[in-house]
Amino acid sequence: MASLAAGTTSELWGSVLDSIGIDPATFAWDHQISRSFFVAGLIILIYDHLLTFGSEVKYVWSSRLRPSTCWFLAVRYIGLASNITILVFHFGDLSHEVCVTMQIVWEVFLVSQEVLVECTLGLRVFAMYGLNFWVLVCLLGVGGLAASLAMWAIIEYGQPQVLDAPGLHGCHVAFPRSSALRLAGAWEAQIWRSSTRYRGTLIERMLTDGAMYFGIIVVTNLANLTTFYLGDVLLSGFLSWFTTSLSVTLLSRLMLNLHEAAQLGTGSTEPDTIDLETLRFPTVPITVDQADWNEEASGL
Secondary structure, eight states: OHHHHHHHHHHHHHHHHHHHTOOHHHHHHHHHHHHHHHHHHHHHHHHHHHHHHHHHIIIIITSOOOHHHHHHHHHHHHHHHHHHHHHHHHHSOOOHHHHHHHHHHHHHHHHHHHHHHHHHHHHHHHHHTTTOHHHHHHHHHHHHHHHHHHHHHHHHHOSOEEEOOTTOOSOEEEOOHHHHHHHHHHHHHHHHHHHTSOOSOHHHHHHOTTHHHHHHHHHHHHHHHHHHHHSOTTTTTTTHHHHHHHHHHHHHHHHHHHHHHHHHHHHOSOTTEEEETTEEEEOOOOOOOHHHHHHHHHHO
């Protein structure tokens, strides 16, 4: 009976793989790649938490509670809690019903982090442009377009297919090609929204403290976008969590730098010093001898 049940399970699993167009070896390889990149993003996130926890205590926890403080804590700790929870999705020995529920949780956590990341970048740009109303309208318009594309893809083509793989722990999700291409549209709108943020001269770009962070976020988003077009049904969007974890890490760094700069700025006794992120440019004093000045002036 046991061998008969195993044979039936193997046949059913083989038919499922045939329906999505991949073989068992490819499935196992895709499963390993997806989990590896998720773990890489989680390690980066936790490692950065450990590196910057001292600065967080000094500049965030020790200061009075402000809206910016609450926003920083939301970005930082919702991202951490979400990643730890999704560990169960990738490594737990779960039933099909639990995997279906965890897939919904996966989407909610991913969207919540993306909303926090996008709102943070949007607020920063809105402030950079002097709270210009039309800049806000453009940001909201493109953000609304990205959200609408994502919602339309989910409503029109339904949830991705949750698969049960015998012998492999974790939940496995397959995105049909039609759904993957439409979800790619939402990521494209997000990248376009990001790429229109930094316009100006080279000096202006150099003075933008988050330019490097912004560039890394765009590159990882582009990499994730290519998976929707080039990856198979299991690898479509597999970099979503890695991209989001890296974005949360970089934005937490950026916000922590701003909190540090704000405290150093208010407590500094050196009015001739300009602080930009972690760089300091002191103003060099110039001394002119009055006698030499008068002599040169009389010669003119």
